[in-house]
Amino acid sequence: MDGTSTKFELDRSASLNMANDQLTDLPSYIEPLDPSMYSIDGFCDGYAARRHARQGVATAASLAFRTRFFDAVGDPSERSTFTFENPTHGHVVTLLMPHTRPERLALLSALSEYFCLHDDGEDGTGLEMTVVRKLVRRELLSELLHQISRVNxxxxxxxxxxxxxxxxxxxxxxxxxxxxxxxxxxxxxxxxxxxxxxxxxxxxxxxxxxxxxxxxxxxxxxxxxxxxxxxxxxxxxxxxxxxxxxxxxxxxxxxxxxxxxxxxxxxxxxxxxxxxxxxxxxxx
CATH class of the missing domain: 1.10.600.10 (Farnesyl Diphosphate Synthase)
Structure with missing residues (x-):
């Protein structure tokens, strides 16, 4: 084997090791969850749950979206209904999408709250939809999609x-x-x-x-x-x-x-x- 072949094999080995590291090492903003934190009742045994570490960003974005919606169309007492924000185990977006790029987490968290309200019969609060509620919801979605489209x-x-x-x-x-x-x-x-x-x-x-x-x-x-x-x-x-x-x-x-x-x-x-x-x- 000549020197060129040896160098090629070394470079290839280094590249494979780097790729393996990228697949196995978690970014700094992802944290593993201790299995003792939750009960899975026999579902997904052996799955190592992970979560995006920036809970505060996700929670703030979700609550801000809900506040805008209910300030416009609803009673403040409704704000405790269905939401993606979970103080016990973490925001749903941070659990389902732990690899989300940090700069995109707030947009996805706000969008998740829209999804909770996205139903033409009811809006997730248990109250019948009205023309005003639909209009406000669509306006908020338009704003979110405009912000997302500015990204991509x-x-x-x-x-x-x-x-x-x-x-x-x-x-x-x-x-x-x-x-x-x-x-x-x-x-x-x-x-x-x-x-x-x-x-x-x-x-x-x-x-x-x-x-x-x-x-x-x-x-x-x-x-x-x-x-x-x-x-x-x-x-x-x-x-x-x-x-x-x-x-x-x-x-x-x-x-x-x-x-x-x-x-x-x-x-x-x-x-x-x-x-x-x-x-x-x-x-x-």
Missing amino acids: VLQAQNILQSLASYAEAAQMQGTLHFDNVEGYIDFRFVDFGAEFLLACTMFGLDMNPLSGAERAIVDPFVQVAYRAMALINDYYSFDVENASMKTSAHSVNGVGVLMELNVLSVKSAKEALRLLAPDMIACS
């Missing part, structure tokens, strides 16, 4: 398109009947806001929209990740969502679907969903 136009368009698909699914909620769990899971993938969360994740990572060929490569992983998240969300959110319903009907939730399909109690349906989640993910 393509990524802002990607987020807007994902919100459109979510809105379409949300409008269908009251008219849907599921003959099987698989049909519900297919619907829930959209209704859960999977495409919106993916678009936000990509913005946080400074990634432009994927081409068709690129999306085909990553889609199996996307399907697995967001099916898992949707089912786990259903498991933990059923009681709160069901209590907020104004009729005797159950919310569009996997627990409620299993109750109706198999004539189960809430407790039995939750256990069935907990056992079903790994199977649904494995079949994706």
